[in-house]
Amino acid sequence: MKLWFQLALRNVWRQKRRTFLTLITMFGGFGVASISIAWSDGTFEKAIDVYTRNFSGHIQIHSPGYLDTPSLYAAVDGGESLLASVQSHPQVIAATPRVKAAGLVAVGDVSAGGRFWGVDITRESSMTRLPDKIISGQSFSGPAANEVLVANGLALALDADPGDTLVVVSQGIDGSLANDAYLVVGIFESGEALVDQTTVIFPIDALRELLVLGDRVHEIALIVDDVAAVPAVARDLQQRLGDAVDVATWQVFAQTFNRAMELNRRGTWVSLLIIFAVVAVGVLNTVLMTVLERTREYGVLRALGTSPLQIVRLVLFEVTIMAVIGVTIGCVLGFAINSVIAWVGIPLPAPISHGGVEFSRLNSVVRAQSFWIPAVCVFASALVVSIFPARRAARTAPALAMRAR
Amino acid sequence: MIHPSIVASHATTTAEHVVVAENVTKEYRDGGLVVHALNGINLTLDRGEFTAIVGPSGSGKTTFLNLVSGLDSVTGGDIWLAEKRLSRMTSAELSDFRRDHVGFVFQSYNLIPVLTVAENVEYVMLLQGVPAEERAGRVERMLDRLGMHGYAGRFPNQLSGGQQQRVAIARAIVAEPDLILADEPTANLDSTTAGELIDLLRELNEENGITCIFSTHDSRIMERARRLVMLQDGCVDRDEIL
Numbered sequence: 272m273k274l275w276f277q278l279a280l281r282n283v284w285r286q287k288r289r290t291f292l293t294l295i296t297m298f299g300g301f302g303v304a305s306i307s308i309a310w311s312d313g314t315f316e317k318a319i320d321v322y323t324r325n326f327s328g329h330i331q332i333h334s335p336g337y338l339d340t341p342s343l344y345a346a347v348d349g350g351e352s353l354l355a356s357v358q359s360h361p362q363v364i365a366a367t368p369r370v371k372a373a374g375l376v377a378v379g380d381v382s383a384g385g386r387f388w389g390v391d392i393t394r395e396s397s398m399t400r401l402p403d404k405i406i407s408g409q410s411f412s413g414p415a416a417n418e419v420l421v422a423n424g425l426a427l428a429l430d431a432d433p434g435d436t437l438v439v440v441s442q443g444i445d446g447s448l449a450n451d452a453y454l455v456v457g458i459f460e461s462g463e464a465l466v467d468q469t470t471v472i473f474p475i476d477a478l479r480e481l482l483v484l485g486d487r488v489h490e491i492a493l494i495v496d497d498v499a500a501v502p503a504v505a506r507d508l509q510q511r512l513g514d515a516v517d518v519a520t521w522q523v524f525a526q527t528f529n530r531a532m533e534l535n536r537r538g539t540w541v542s543l544l545i546i547f548a549v550v551a552v553g554v555l556n557t558v559l560m561t562v563l564e565r566t567r568e569y570g571v572l573r574a575l576g577t578s579p580l581q582i583v584r585l586v587l588f589e590v591t592i593m594a595v596i597g598v599t600i601g602c603v604l605g606f607a608i609n610s611v612i613a614w615v616g617i618p619l620p621a622p623i624s625h626g627g628v629e630f631s632r633l634n635s636v637v638r639a640q641s642f643w644i645p646a647v648c649v650f651a652s653a654l655v656v657s658i659f660p661a662r663r664a665a666r667t668a669p670a671l672a673m674r675a676r
Numbered sequence: 677m678i679h680p681s682i683v684a685s686h687a688t689t690t691a692e693h694v695v696v697a698e699n700v701t702k703e704y705r706d707g708g709l710v711v712h713a714l715n716g717i718n719l720t721l722d723r724g725e726f727t728a729i730v731g732p733s734g735s736g737k738t739t740f741l742n743l744v745s746g747l748d749s750v751t752g753g754d755i756w757l758a759e760k761r762l763s764r765m766t767s768a769e770l771s772d773f774r775r776d777h778v779g780f781v782f783q784s785y786n787l788i789p790v791l792t793v794a795e796n797v798e799y800v801m802l803l804q805g806v807p808a809e810e811r812a813g814r815v816e817r818m819l820d821r822l823g824m825h826g827y828a829g830r831f832p833n834q835l836s837g838g839q840q841q842r843v844a845i846a847r848a849i850v851a852e853p854d855l856i857l858a859d860e861p862t863a864n865l866d867s868t869t870a871g872e873l874i875d876l877l878r879e880l881n882e883e884n885g886i887t888c889i890f891s892t893h894d895s896r897i898m899e900r901a902r903r904l905v906m907l908q909d910g911c912v913d914r915d916e917i918l
Contacts, residue, residue, distance in 0.1 A: 274799075274802050277795075278788075279788060280790070281790035281791075282790055285790060298761075348691075362843075366904055392878050530914020550893070568788070568789075571782070571786040573771065574745075574774060574780055575774070575780065575800055575803070575847075576771050576772065576773075576774045576776070576797065576800060576804075577771065577803060578768055578771045578772070579767065579768060579771070579773075581803075668747075668748075669747045669771075669774070670742045670747040670748045
């Protein structure tokens with residue numbers, strides 16, 4: 272093995288210019304792929320973070336079947352103790368209980384259908400930045416105050432402004448008629464059309480009281496410390512909490528958004544495919560040229576008793592050595608550039624605002640996959656395309672060695 | 677004098693016969709054109725012989741050497757080398773066979789350019805799986821014997837033509853083959869160096885008893901052979917002991 276490694280290494284340095292060009296193709300392809308993956312990971316994470324922190328959270332816990340058929344009656348008992356269990360998970364950084372219902376709302380003579388969310392404004396603030404979404408007026412004065420926040424689209428339909436009185440009519444969980452009047456303290460905008468057309472947000476205790484829910488909740492939404500860890504945390508929580516509840520990740524309860532993300536990811540894979548096709552063609556060109564130039568030399572090796580398999584091994588060793596060097600340089604450069612983009616970010620031409628969050632630059636995320644995926648691709652593409660020239664070298668007629676130069 | 681093996685039966689091989697060629701023909705096809713390079717050659721080389729294959733260009737010398745060493749396959753007839761029938765072997769079997777039984781000295785030296793002198797000499801033994809210590813000892817002794825001791829760490833492009841051919845001879849002989857095959861080994865050398873190298877080959881042949889067959893155009897070189905086989909138009913025209 273040492274002989275083949277030595278032969279391959281010396282052959283690599285024999286054609287320095289060609290080796291250098293091949294290395295540029297390899298580490299260039301690696302670097303572009305690495306930066307592309309880190310950048311796309313960063314963009315996806317940002318998009319997921321913005322989306323999930325708007326209202327949904329990374330994970331939601333409901334009564335079984337609630338996501339398919341939301342119902343006032345599908346409430347989970349013991350909201351506070353459930354919340355405490357969820358918050359005890361080391362990767363959960365924030366969790367909030369919610370109550371959800373629907374009914375009629377009216378301001379003066381104008382009425383409309385509405386969706387009601389009862390939220391714990393303190394917990395909600397640390398998770399979904401709800402106060403940042405208030406575009407006029409203010410937040411609740413207390414957890415049980417008879418106050419509401421009205422979504423801007425609904426407020427427009429009702430001609431509601433802060434200071435107006437909103438009359439709410441719904442049904443309590445005990446079958447009673449639930450109605451009351453609430454002070455509109457603020458108008459909010461989430462950036463999601465359905466939410467902004469229909470939603471009224473209550474302090475959770477106020478809505479519980481209206482609907483006679485006691486300490487029951489319809490939903491516990493939570494966020495974890497790492498978006499990539501969401502599925503694992505969800506599995507863990509499901510195991511801890513048992514079958515009495517369903518633990519769902521954002522990929523389940525935000526399927527449309529997830530599909531859009533998946534589509535984007537596929538776009539990234541297509542880009543990577545093109546990058547590595549270019550790398551493969553570059554490597555094929557170099558290796559084929561080398562094999563053609565050294566046909567006579569392979570003939571001599573064959574004449575001396577080198578087997579076809581050993582010739583294939585020699586060519587693939589040479590490519591592997593170049594790939595190792597190319598990937599090493601690519602790793603160093605990729606890590607440096609990815610770190611800078613992760614730290615400083617790339618400014619957007621115009622800031623994007625969504626759900627009360629404005630971001631003006633996008634940052635990369637430096638993860639192991641930004642390196643191992645390009646590394647595997649460089650090795651695989653280089654070795655696969657080298658099989659053809661290697662086989663050609665192995666089939667060199669040994670009688671070529673006898674021909675005078 | 678006509679060599680006795682010419683008149684002997686070629687159908688049998690013995691340990692004494694290193695090479696037996698029986699009614700060997702070789703044709704090359706170039707488009708629609710068929711070139712008859714060898715036309716029914718019968719020849720036997722015994723162990724320890726030092727034979728020159730001579731003849732004009734196109735007479736079939738190189739083709740014959742290619743076939744005898746298993747570098748190429750016959751169109752018709754059979755060749756036995758070290759009691760093995762080459763025409764029945766696959767490409768991979770021929771590789772192993774050449775490695776273990778044939779040493780080559782090429783006209784253009786054909787040393788591996790990225791290996792040093794010592795590594796070039798060691799190469800075939802590495803393929804054979806000879807242990808490292810034994811390899812090192814044999815390389816040292818062989819380079820000493822050929823006067824190349826001080827050049828072990830040099831690369832081929834740092835040597836003269838004569839020195840490179842000495843290394844090639846060392847590489848051919850160090851693995852202790854049954855047959856040394858040299859195709860025009862002195863064609864690229866001046867006459868003094870060429871004479872020295874053929875003398876060296878002959879000395880090694882006498883010392884080790886290795887069968888040696890070489891082709892040449894040079895009349896001063898062919899005089900040093902002990903047997904001369906002349907080819908003409910792909911046939912043995914003359915075969916004599918000198």
